[in-house]
Amino acid sequence: MKRHDLVIIGGGPGGYVAAIRAAQLGFDVAVVDENDRLGGTCLRVGCIPSKALLEASYRYYEAKHHLKAFGVKPGRVTLDLAAMMKHKDAVVEANTAGIAYLFKKNKITWYQGRGRLLEPGRLEVQGPEGTETLAADDIVIATGSVPARLKGVEYDGEVxxxxxxxxxxxxxxxxxxxxxxxxxxxxxxxxxxxxxxxxxxxxxxxxxxxxxxxxxxxxxxxxxxxxxxxxxxxxxxxxxxxxxxxxxxxxxxxxxxxxxxxxxxxGRAPNTQGLGLEAVGVETDARGFVVVDEHFQTSVPGIHAIGDVIGGAMLAHKASAEGVALVEYLANGYGAVNYDVIPAAVFTHPEIASVGQTEDALKEAGVPYTKGVFPFQASGRARAMNDTEGFVKILAHKETDRILGVHAMGPAAGELIHEAAVAMEFGASAEDLARIIHVHPTLSEAVKEAAEVAGGHPIHI
Structure with missing residues (x-):
């Protein structure tokens, strides 16, 4: 039986980030993951490959339909789907290889196999070369999620x-x-x-x-x-x-x-099958998510859980933040995640992004608010890009002007939303954001302009 300070079951964005931070804090860390490449669903068959295809497919679409507006006249544009998939696979390979490198750099042990809890502080790994037993002071469940099944649908994995x-x-x-x-x-x-x-x-x-x-x-x-x-x-x-x-x-x-x-x-469902949760007494809720307290402790001392497997916003970056917070708490007695400021993005075209409370939620809760909307049609940079669909919307408390939520649709919305997230993390008001000097001409000016609209003094609309 091999012993480590910390064993993490799952090598996705929650597990591998927690492992690296724990190693930095001096833990002897091991990660158990059954796949032949690290990175979990996100890097292998989720976030990363989908973004590679979104980018590649948009380049193809743009070449066929939009470049003429810029004075570019491409020849006959044809699709090479095999080459596009090769690009996707290369992106995945580079990212997963990068995680393997970081494990070596931080002296993290990787056990390839399926982890199953035996008792507090002990688990077994069923891998391609047999079964191995591990012991640890703390075990973290970071097994993520799987696609939710729909009743009546006969999946064949092909059609x-x-x-x-x-x-x-x-x-x-x-x-x-x-x-x-x-x-x-x-x-x-x-x-x-x-x-x-x-x-x-x-x-x-x-x-x-x-x-x-x-x-x-x-x-x-x-x-x-x-x-x-x-x-x-x-x-x-x-x-x-x-x-x-x-x-x-x-x-x-x-x-x-x-x-x-x-x-x-x-949607997605928690990936807990075969983990042995019932055998060791780890509590789950009615939907199968692992129940944890504010420090990610399950109902069994020494067994913790983070990421999709505990529910909430099922986002890779949320899992990573929880992983860091957990290991910092184990090391120093303090670690926290601000769940009120977790940005999210949809990488369609235009991109769609959001952070904080929605206008619907504010109305339902009876919170008084002001609203500022700035359209990309009024953005000089967006016009130069010929990409003017969408807007930035800022919601601020009517009495304190504190930013409550920001929602955007348009070019690079998934990047612009982080300006709002930083402002909200530090308790900024809409006026604070409106007074920050932005480079001109940039897309990010739309955030400043929306804040000006919320304050009742718009310049460019």
């Missing part, structure tokens, strides 16, 4: 599948049905629509991007429709099956839909 399969289609489907209008469905739906697929998005709710600001959702839907995506909202999917090599999707109150491919993107 009907999840985001994992949608990242590696060998050819562009003529008709792709996406079940779920969240960020995963819209991102991957956008990829294949740009490459030539007819894309139909089915959503049970009456809006896209549930959980984000509803104004963002409404305006985003209109833009996606202009890009060719078809939406059927308020649609309940009863089931899906494969018939003669094609998918048949049954929906309530309407004729079945036939398609070449079906992507089921209805």
């Amino acid at each position: 009907i599948g999840t985001s994992t399969e949608a990242l590696a289609y060998e050819k562009v489907p003529e008709h792709l049905v996406v079940i779920g209008a969240g960020y995963i469905g819209l991102e991957l739906g956008s990829v294949w629509a740009r490459l030539g697929a007819r894309v139909t998005v089915l959503e049970y709710l009456d809006r896209v991007l549930p959980g984000m600001d509803s104004e963002l959702g409404r305006k985003a839907q209109r833009l996606f429709e202009k890009q060719g995506l078809e939406f059927r909202l308020g649609t309940k999917v009863l089931g899906a099956r494969v018939e003669k090599g094609r998918a048949v999707v049954e929906v309530e109150g309407a004729d079945p839909i036939t398609a070449d491919r079906v992507l089921v993107a209805v």
Whole structure:
């Protein structure tokens, strides 16, 4: 039996970041991960490969449809899907190799295999070369999440599948049905629509991007429709099956839909199967998420959990922040995550990003607020880029002017949102943001301008 100070089950953004920070703090750290490459879902079959395809597909789409406006006349633009997938795979390989390098640099031990808890302070690893038992003062569950399953859908991993399969289609489907209008469905739906697929998005709710600001959702839907995506909202999917090599999707109150491919993107579920949680008494809630206290301690002393497996915002950067907070608490007695300031982004085009409270939540809670909206149509830089769709919206408390939420849709919104996040982390007011001198002409001026609108003194609108 091998002993370490800390053993982390899961090598994704929560697990590997926690491991590196723990090693920096002097812990003897080991990570247990069953995959042949580190990085978890995010680096292998999630965030990183999807962004590679989003970027590549947009470059293709831009070359076909937008470059003429800049005086660039490309020749006949054709798609080499195999080369695009090769680019994606190279990006994944570089990122996962980078994590392996960081493990060596920080002297972190990696056990490839499936971890299972035996008792507090002890677990076994079932790997390709047999079973090994490990002991540790503290064990961290950081196994992430898996695509949620939809009742009645007969997955075959080929015609009907999840985001994992949608990242590696060998050819562009003529008709792709996406079940779920969240960020995963819209991102991957956008990829294949740009490459030539007819894309139909089915959503049970009456809006896209549930959980984000509803104004963002409404305006985003209109833009996606202009890009060719078809939406059927308020649609309940009863089931899906494969018939003669094609998918048949049954929906309530309407004729079945036939398609070449079906992507089921209805959320994610905690990845806890086979961990031995019940055997050691680790409590889970009704949806299967591991229950933890404010310091990520489970119901069993010495066993902790972070990331998607504990629920909340199922985002890679949230998991990383929790991993750092946990190991710093174990080392120094203090570690915290500010859950009120966790930005999120959807990497469609235009990008969509959000941090803090939505306007819907403020209305429901009866919080008095002021609102400042600045459209990218009024941005000199956005005009120069010929990319003027979208806006920045700032919500500030009506009495204190403290920034409560910022929501953006437009070029580089996923980057711009961090200016708002920093301001909110330090308790800034909208006036504070409005008074900061920004470089001209830049996209980030839209954030300053929205703050000016919230304060009632807009300059450029």
